Amino acid sequence: MRTQVAIIGAGPAGLLLGQLLTRHGIDNVILELRSADYVLGRVRAGVVEKGTADMLDEAGVGARMHSEGLVHDGVELAFGGQRHRISFRDLIGKAVIVYGQTEITRDLMEGRAAAGATTVYEAEDVSLHDIESDRPKVRYRHKGVEQELDCDFIAGCDGYHGISRRSIPDTVLRTYERVYPFGWLGILVDRPPVSEELIYANHERGFALCSMRSPTRSRLYIQCSLEDRVEDWSDERFYEELKRRLDDEAARRLEPGQSFEKSIAPLRSFVAEPLRHGRLFLAGDAAHIVPPTGAKGLNLAASDVFYLWQALLDFYKRGSSQGIDAYSGRALARVWKAERFSWWMTSMLHRFPESSGFDRKIQQAELDYLRSSQAAQISFAENYVGLPY
Numbered sequence: 001m002r003t004q005v006a007i008i009g010a011g012p013a014g015l016l017l018g019q020l021l022t023r024h025g026i027d028n029v030i031l032e033l034r035s036a037d038y039v040l041g042r043v044r045a046g047v048v049e050k051g052t053a054d055m056l057d058e059a060g061v062g063a064r065m066h067s068e069g070l071v072h073d074g075v076e077l078a079f080g081g082q083r084h085r086i087s088f089r090d091l092i093g094k095a096v097i098v099y100g101q102t103e104i105t106r107d108l109m110e111g112r113a114a115a116g117a118t119t120v121y122e123a124e125d126v127s128l129h130d131i132e133s134d135r136p137k138v139r140y141r142h143k144g145v146e147q148e149l150d151c152d153f154i155a156g157c158d159g160y161h162g163i164s165r166r167s168i169p170d171t172v173l174r175t176y177e178r179v180y181p182f183g184w185l186g187i188l189v190d191r192p193p194v195s196e197e198l199i200y201a202n203h204e205r206g207f208a209l210c211s212m213r214s215p216t217r218s219r220l221y222i223q224c225s226l227e228d229r230v231e232d233w234s235d236e237r238f239y240e241e242l243k244r245r246l247d248d249e250a251a252r253r254l255e256p257g258q259s260f261e262k263s264i265a266p267l268r269s270f271v272a273e274p275l276r277h278g279r280l281f282l283a284g285d286a287a288h289i290v291p292p293t294g295a296k297g298l299n300l301a302a303s304d305v306f307y308l309w310q311a312l313l314d315f316y317k318r319g320s321s322q323g324i325d326a327y328s329g330r331a332l333a334r335v336w337k338a339e340r341f342s343w344w345m346t347s348m349l350h351r352f353p354e355s356s357g358f359d360r361k362i363q364q365a366e367l368d369y370l371r372s373s374q375a376a377q378i379s380f381a382e383n384y385v386g387l388p389y
């Protein structure tokens with residue numbers, strides 16, 4: 001088999017890149033380790049930046065997001081028993097859309113099927129070859145048969161645990177990492193959200209977040225210990241703990257219901273550089289991870305895809321390698337700013353086991369500054385809705 005761009009992974013990065021390339025007449029094949037149902041069953045991000053929404057429109061799959069997604073003009077920060085709203089609309093004239101990653105994935109998969117582009121699900125033992133030459137290839141096994149895909153370029157969109165990043169030699173790849181000493185315990189429940197907008201709470205018992213997926217479905221999180229197991233947390237215990245971390249009004253409005261998804265996610269900041277080696281490009285979680293506090297993971301995958309798609313268009317439509325050569329630097333400049341914001345929000349809102357009295361005072365001063373300074377709020381708003389591409 002031969003294609004122009006072989007894409008490894010059918011998460012948001014791989015599917016979005018595939019859709020954009022297909023719409024511009026660039027042939028591509030996606031190889032995905034899991035089944036389509038498995039990919040659609042993963043519950044993950046839910047906040048969509050304007051730039052990501054524009055990319056989904058460009059890919060021709062934004063209609064359902066605009067009709068079913070919830071436009072949020074701001075967020076609320078809760079600390080010291082009170083809530084403080086930060087209005088993106090008033091401060092910078094922008095907003096975000098709350099629309100689940102699962103739905104984005106479904107829209108992209110349907111768009112891809114309608115365009116007749118090839119996705120090989122359950123592609124096992126994918127391996128990359130000759131990435132330093134201009135005739136790279138990908139080998140894999142499908143339904144027990146060994147296959148080889150020749151291509152011009154490989155896009156490694158296979159997430160943090162994928163093989164693409166590991167195909168870059170250690171002598172070339174540099175990684176930067178921070179692991180946080182806590183996790184997020186999250187549940188999905190069919191109950192209305194406690195508030196129209198997201199509530200991020202800093203409490204002495206730990207961080208909490210009241211998010212949502214729709215007017216009838218809540219996504220709720222509490223900071224937990226890395227030693228905790230999901231089985232330790234009955235729904236009753238979860239709601240009890242969440243209520244203690246919220247302000248009185250939010251706690252009153254919280255409607256406990258039976259959760260239908262419950263998981264613990266560790267928090268990590270991670271960046272691998274460079275994002276290009278020979279004919280291989282990394283995009284999305286394959287290259288970087290952010291703690292979910294700033295809602296940036298999915299959005300960074302989309303901005304990488306923007307730069308990569310533009311670079312490949314330059315190559316195929318204008319015969320220029322400039323975009324390809326600049327891809328890693330351009331994408332990383334934005335990645336590091338989102339890493340900074342996600343790290344900063346995480347540091348400001350969580351309880352760190354080792355924190356001293358000094359650390360806590362600094363955290364309070366940070367929150368108080370954000371509450372009282374319009375300049376600080378503008379900076380927050382600009383980063384939260386997403387920096388320009």
Ligand SMILES: Cc1cc2nc3c(=O)[nH]c(=O)nc-3n(C[C@H](O)[C@H](O)[C@H](O)COP(=O)(O)OP(=O)(O)OC[C@H]3O[C@@H](n4cnc5c(N)ncnc54)[C@H](O)[C@@H]3O)c2cc1C
Binds near residue numbers: 031043047126
């Ligand atoms: C549990 C969890 C919760 C999250 N919650 C949030 C959140 O609340 N907010 C937020 O902003 N972000 C969140 N994220 C991050 C966000 O979901 C990711 O940033 C986003 O999915 C990145 O998209 P991606 O396409 O780069 O990678 P992925 O979505 O990871 O997709 C990679 C794809 O590659 C496939 N793959 C892996 N290995 C191979 C292989 N060897 N061969 C072929 N295919 C392979 C995988 O099966 C997967 O389909 C969460 C992530 C996780 C894991």
